[in-house]
Amino acid sequence: MKILLIGYGKMGKTIEQTALAKGHEIIGKIDHTNAEELQNYTSENTDVAIEFTHPESAFGNISYCLTHGIPVVSGSTGWLDKFEEATKLCAQYGGSFFYASNYSVGVNLFFHFNEYIASKMKDYQEYQVAIREVHHLQKVDKPSGTGITTAEGILASYKDLEGWVSDNPEEKTKLNIASEREPDVVGTHIVTYSSEVDQIELGHIAHSRAGFAEGAVMAAAWLQGRQGVYGMKDMLNL
Template identity: 85%
Template sequence: MRILLIGYGKMGKTIEQTALAKGHTIVGKISHQNAETLQNYTSAITDAAIEFTHPEAAFVNISYCLEAGIPVVSGSTGWLDKYNEAEKLCQAHSGAFFYASNYSVGVNLFFHFNEYIASRMQAYKEYQTGIREIHHLQKVDKPSGTGITTAEGILAHYPNLDGWIADNPEEKTKLNIASEREPDVVGTHIVTYSSEVDQIELAHIAHSRTGFAEGAVMAAEWIQNRKGVFGMKDMLNL
């Protein structure tokens, strides 16, 4: 498979290593540090694009791929106010768009278990729930996309909570997401249910970026010959 990498930071480099190890070809590596532009790539020479960039660039990159007929796998976060536009664009061009806030198989199992636990815990009002996410210092968006997806899984079962809020544990009507940034942290997400007598935690701790890269390459493989908008639940049948 011929893969175009849009974004060539730490994540892009790890994806490159994973893709090459699986026998794929990297046809291009686009980052703010080189002079290459997306317009150099078409569906004739690219089987899939894997896009991990900054919030302000993601939608432009995704739009180009969909308009050019290039299946696109995106893991960029912080741009989801335009997600519905991306869906419509995908449908208008009969394209293929795969999005996940996190491509780790382990994280997506964490999402699955998180929703199940929330569906059971909501009956026990003595427990207060919250989310804590920890990432490396270069992480731009706060809270993380994975933290927001985790919150959405809880909120689906907590109609008494009015959405999520960032770093404000005193606001009891919303689900708090506490964000921390530390050196050399790949990604940690912890859901806590706390009462006066005990505490329950569900956690996912990433030891490397390899799991994310493997999931992204798997998504690029899976999306071939498919049309529509997809996510990890579709691929993993969760």
């Protein structure tokens, strides 16, 4: 595949290494220093774009790809208030859009098990559910996109909770997501069910970014020849 990297930070560089190792070609690298060069890429010279940028630039990048016929795989978080708009653009232009808050196969299995456990635990009201996520100091959004996806998986079963809240455990009507930022942490997510007598935990701890990059490149290959909006559940058949 001829891959355009939009975003060339830690994830972009790891994706580049993974893609090259698999025999793919990196035809361009776009970041804040050369953002105007994005207009040089179209469906004529690009098989797929992999986009990992910041909340303020993600939607613009995704929109460009969808309106110019470039299949796009995005892992940017913090912009999902415009996800429905991106979905409409994808349909309008017959585009291909793959989005995940986390591309790790392990994390997506974690999401799957999280939803299953929540569907069972909702019947045991003596257990209080909470989420804790820990990332590196450079992580811009808070809580993480993975933390929000985890919360959504729980809320699908916990109908009495009124959404999620960030770093406010005293708000009992909502699901609390506690966010911590520490040096050199790739990503940790832990769901805890606590009662007076015991505690149940489901967690995922990433040791490196390699798993995220592997999943993103896998998604880019899987997206070839498809139209519509997809996610990890589609690719992994979960």
